[in-house]
Amino acid sequence: MPASPTPSALCVEGLTFSYSGKPVLEDVSFKIEPGEFTVLLGPNGAGKTTLFSLITRLYDSRVGKISINGAEVRAAPGAALSRLGVVFQQPTLDLDLTVRQNLLYHAALHGLSRRTAAERMEEKLLRVGMQDQVRARVRQLSGGQRRRIEIARALLHEPALLLLDEPTVGLDIASRRVLVDHTHSLCEEQGVAVLWATHLIDEVEDRDTVIILHRGKIRAHGDVATVTAAAGSASLGGTFQALTEGRQ
Numbered sequence: 001m002p003a004s005p006t007p008s009a010l011c012v013e014g015l016t017f018s019y020s021g022k023p024v025l026e027d028v029s030f031k032i033e034p035g036e037f038t039v040l041l042g043p044n045g046a047g048k049t050t051l052f053s054l055i056t057r058l059y060d061s062r063v064g065k066i067s068i069n070g071a072e073v074r075a076a077p078g079a080a081l082s083r084l085g086v087v088f089q090q091p092t093l094d095l096d097l098t099v100r101q102n103l104l105y106h107a108a109l110h111g112l113s114r115r116t117a118a119e120r121m122e123e124k125l126l127r128v129g130m131q132d133q134v135r136a137r138v139r140q141l142s143g144g145q146r147r148r149i150e151i152a153r154a155l156l157h158e159p160a161l162l163l164l165d166e167p168t169v170g171l172d173i174a175s176r177r178v179l180v181d182h183t184h185s186l187c188e189e190q191g192v193a194v195l196w197a198t199h200l201i202d203e204v205e206d207r208d209t210v211i212i213l214h215r216g217k218i219r220a221h222g223d224v225a226t227v228t229a230a231a232g233s234a235s236l237g238g239t240f241q242a243l244t245e246g247r248q
């Protein structure tokens with residue numbers, strides 16, 4: 001019998017969504033494979049956060065289908081969401097608790113034993129270079145350090161897919177660089193698939209896959225060189241401008 005193929009980490013098919021009759025996403029379809037770093041690039045109001053809200057099941061759409069690691073989020077939400085890690089646009093750590101307390105609380109919500117949680121906490125903090133801060137109160141940490149803690153927390157249950165919604169907002173250039181590098185290493189070394197939403201072109205690297213979203217529609221999808229060549233532009237910046245300025 002042939003081996004069953006590895007499922008895509010994320011598969012979105014024909015997704016359409018409206019807020020009170022106002023269309024926000026129209027026929028959105030794409031896939032992300034294990035280990036792939038995909039940047040969801042769109043200006044303010046493009047629909048990025050709405051797409052994340054549908055993937056995480058904060059909202060529900062009856063038009064279209066979303067599957068995480070082969071499990072459809074409407075038909076099998078438990079199986080699908082157990083393979084999903086999320087870093088939201090607004091930080092969600094408890095500032096008055098220590099790093100350790102924040103992470104162990106999250107691990108308990110995912111049903112991890114104390115022992116597994118402690119082992120994973122150590123491993124994930126090491127991965128984002130925050131192992132020395134385990135006993136620090138979150139309030140004492142910089143914005144960039146807090147973001148790295150949020151990534152470590154999102155990895156505790158070993159997701160197949162990690163969503164990050166504009167994770168560098170408010171960070172200085174050096175902290176942004178560290179965050180981008182740590183997240184790429186997750187893809188390369190652990191096969192985690194990443195969907196990174198941003199409106200900042202300079203967060204896209206040549207090795208990334210990029211999806212350009214504008215007014216709820218995918219305007220381009222592929223590796224940076226292909227997307228840029230297809231638009232007949234010399235740079236991704238020019239491509240983004242051409243595909244998003246004034247178009248319906």
Ligand SMILES: Nc1ncnc2c1ncn2[C@@H]1O[C@H](COP(=O)(O)OP(=O)(O)OP(=O)(O)O)[C@@H](O)[C@H]1O
Pocket residue numbers: 019024042043044045046047048049050051199
């Ligand atoms: N709860 C809501 N009710 C009604 N309209 C909404 C709601 N949330 C978002 N919208 C509208 O949906 C569209 C897409 O918004 P969304 O927040 O998904 O975009 P975004 O790409 O994440 O933007 P940003 O980069 O500014 O966060 C916008 O026109 C926004 O005004």
